[in-house]
Amino acid sequence: MNKSRKITLSEVASAAGVSPITVSRALRDPAKVSPEARARIDEAIRELGYVPNPAARALASGRTDVVGVIIPSVSNNVFGDVTRGIYDALEGSALSVQMGNTRYSPVIEEKLIRVFLSQRPAGLIVAGHDQSPAARAALESAECPVVQLMEVGPAPIDMAVGLSxxxxxxxxxxxxxxxxxxxxxxxxxxxxxxxxxxxxxxxxxxxxxxxxxxxxxxxxxxxxxxxxxxxxxxxxxxxxxxxxxxxxxxxxxxxxxxxxxxxxxxxxxxxxxxxxxxxxxxxxxxxxxxxxxxxDRLEMGRAAIGLIRDRLAGRGQPRGHALDLGFRxxxxxxxxxxx
Amino acid sequence: MNKSRKITLSEVASAAGVSPITVSRALRDPAKVSPEARARIDEAIRELGYVPNPAARALASGRTDVVGVIIPSVSNNVFGDVTRGIYDALEGSALSVQMGNTRYSPVIEEKLIRVFLSQRPAGLIVAGHDQSPAARAALESAECPVVQLMEVGPAPIDMAVGLSxxxxxxxxxxxxxxxxxxxxxxxxxxxxxxxxxxxxxxxxxxxxxxxxxxxxxxxxxxxxxxxxxxxxxxxxxxxxxxxxxxxxxxxxxxxxxxxxxxxxxxxxxxxxxxxxxxxxxxxxxxxxxxxxxxxDRLEMGRAAIGLIRDRLAGRGQPRGHALDLGFRxxxxxxxxxxx
DNA sequence: GATACTGATGACAGCGCTGTCATGCGTCAA
DNA sequence: TTGACGCATGACAGCGCTGTCATCAGTATC
Missing domain, CATH: 3.40.50.2300 (Response regulator)
Structure with a gap:
């Protein structure tokens, strides 16, 4: 395991005797690569200790594997549970989360939504449904799945999970x-x-x-x-x-x-x-x-990620879907x- | 504010009548750009609603503005406070955090450390000082500031904040x-x-x-x-x-x-x-x-980020620095x- | 036997930005 | 006047990866 220098995809490719693009495919969509090639690539990856560069991937593909989560407070117990649910449901996926903390300020929320969206996230989770009109507009024209969390209300921007x-x-x-x-x-x-x-x-x-x-x-x-x-x-x-x-x-x-x-x-x-x-x-x-x-705050977080993953996998809920988790x-x- | 298409740095540059590289510098190190150019650039940025692309920046510069935080649990109250301290101290900086959750497993911890380091983070915060030998070795050869959090012990890998x-x-x-x-x-x-x-x-x-x-x-x-x-x-x-x-x-x-x-x-x-x-x-x-x-869990998080920011600003503590926050x-x- | 199709693979260009080096200009000491 | 120097700016290339097409066997169809 060479740790001192960055291993690139091309190096893996030559080690495996294939072209870089095949390695890329083996990583992104293994079904498109023959089993033999895949085996040699996996071997080379392990041998060289290759770790993909997410920045390069994001730049080339115009997408990221980051789910933005915009909540009012990182310390509040309630959001702590939600966050745990989110991390739970992320387990085993290639997604990661990027937290944004609005400190209960609609202005900061709007700014965060704008910044997060500009990074072409894989999905976006926002707390509540009281976004400012501008923030709402930005979310409506977002190209990724958007989940409004905590609360179900009249008209979800895209999807919503929560309760009344x-x-x-x-x-x-x-x-x-x-x-x-x-x-x-x-x-x-x-x-x-x-x-x-x-x-x-x-x-x-x-x-x-x-x-x-x-x-x-x-x-x-x-x-x-x-x-x-x-x-x-x-x-x-x-x-x-x-x-x-x-x-x-x-x-x-x-x-x-x-x-x-x-x-x-x-x-x-x-x-x-x-x-x-x-x-x-x-x-x-x-x-x-x-x-x-x-x-059920844990389930709220889990369900939000679940909705996003389903949507990314192409078998998601339509726009306007609201999941009411109820209360007891x-x-x-x-x-x-x-x- | 054009929101439908991504605004790039070059577009800002032509709007401001300068070259792209000057815009880049105005963003990264304003002192290197004349006040007039800076004013025109700021104006163009505002007008166009430009938001920098972190992936492109990371790819080109080989650095990111992400601080990795590797903790055993996202739900535990104790880490919740630490996390809040971290977010607190990040306020006003260009840094963001990437959380990793070891679930108290040294194996996952080692893997996370490796993955995080491969992304050339701006800094890395790990909980405790009980890393596996391999993880420790990886951290020792890291090119970024590393803070071991929660506990001060005999020999910090780089810096440590905590208590006995x-x-x-x-x-x-x-x-x-x-x-x-x-x-x-x-x-x-x-x-x-x-x-x-x-x-x-x-x-x-x-x-x-x-x-x-x-x-x-x-x-x-x-x-x-x-x-x-x-x-x-x-x-x-x-x-x-x-x-x-x-x-x-x-x-x-x-x-x-x-x-x-x-x-x-x-x-x-x-x-x-x-x-x-x-x-x-x-x-x-x-x-x-x-x-x-x-x-003082809040202060632990704050201090960890403080140490990293100081180091990045070139006025940091030397390797081996341990900050004992004590207890009451x-x-x-x-x-x-x-x- | 020619055509269409499928599946695996590759060549090429370019994503948006920054590092490096080069340039042009004004200022100052000799 | 000349050369040296500092400052603001620019040209160029390339970071590592993936989208888009193209290629080429091998199989199926008439």
């Missing part, structure tokens, strides 16, 4: 009411468009049930965390002391509420019902176990008051 | 003993080399203190999670009922222990001391707050027994 955050949040709110809670509140951090829709569902659900208390909602644009959950809950109690349940925008917040409730000797679920969102692994392990609206209300001890 | 996991774990164990716990146990998941060293420190510390109980250690190669913490702790209690404290390999586990202890009506810290590792944000928010050995024992209520 409105419906999911509604289910959480309805669950609290069913359990007999009469003064539920909403706690939200990182109020991105999906969180806004979740809040809207909460408000609509309460209004629909004729619960007319004055908007027991505490939100913040800060990124979500457990300690933020503690603070938001403390804030809520000082504003709306009569609160008997909280629907949390996500599980970090819910866990913070659980801890803060314990600190204040509030009994969960008797004095306070808690419902989270996403159903992170720890919610079921908590004491008491915390109810949450489960979303995980009713646990933290809301089991009986009602 | 042995020392950090020792501090946790010693803290439990100082607080008067006499039968501490160790709970570990995902027993990678760093975890092994943490376990070793625990054993050595207990032995040093003359505590000769028979190895109260429960470990598993499974990935760590809160519910796994519950199970490991249940397991531990059935094996070593006399346990009065646990040092956890990481915070997920510690949180699981906290929940499981509550489920069993064990009082924390009186009946049971709990100390985690890493000090995830939620530990301080828990009730009772959980002690942990804090590591966060003594909280979960171990505050007084002793």
């Amino acid at each position: 955050h409105y419906d999911a949040s509604w289910a959480g709110a309805a669950h609290l009411l069913e359990q007999g809670y009469r003064a539920p509140a909403f706690l939200g951090a990182q109020m991105d468009p999906r969180s806004q829709r979740r809040l809207q569902a909460f408000r609509d659900c309460l209004a629909g049930a004729g619960i007319g208390i004055d908007d027991p909602v505490v939100t913040t644009p800060e990124p979500s965390s457990v300690s933020l959950g503690c603070r938001l809950f403390a804030d809520l109690l000082s504003r709306s002391p009569g609160t008997d349940a909280v629907l949390c925008n996500n599980d970090d917040i819910a866990l913070g509420v659980l801890f803060e409730a314990r600190r204040r000797n509030l009994r969960v679920p008797q004095d306070l019902g808690i419902c989270g969102f996403n159903d992170l692994e720890m919610m079921a392990a908590a004491e008491p176990a915390v109810s949450s609206v489960a979303t 209300l995980m009713a646990r001890a933290s809301t089991r008051r009986g009602g | 996991h042995y020392d950090a774990s020792w501090a946790g164990a010693a803290h439990l003993l100082e607080q008067g716990y006499r039968a501490p146990a160790f709970l570990g998941a995902q027993m990678d080399p760093r975890s092994q060293r943490r376990l070793q420190a625990f054993r050595d510390c207990l032995a040093g203190a003359g505590i000769g109980i028979d190895d109260p250690v429960v470990t598993t190669p499974e990935p760590s999670s809160v519910s796994l913490g519950c199970r490991l702790f249940a397991d531990l209690l059935s094996r070593s009922p006399g346990t009065d404290a646990v040092l956890c390999n990481n915070d997920d586990i510690a949180l699981g222990v906290l929940f499981e202890a509550r489920r069993r009506n064990l009082r924390v810290p009186q009946d049971l001391g709990i100390c985690g590792f890493n000090d995830l944000e939620m530990m301080a928010a828990a009730e009772p707050a959980v002690s942990s050995v804090a590591t 024992l966060m003594a909280r209520a979960s171990t505050r027994r007084g002793g």
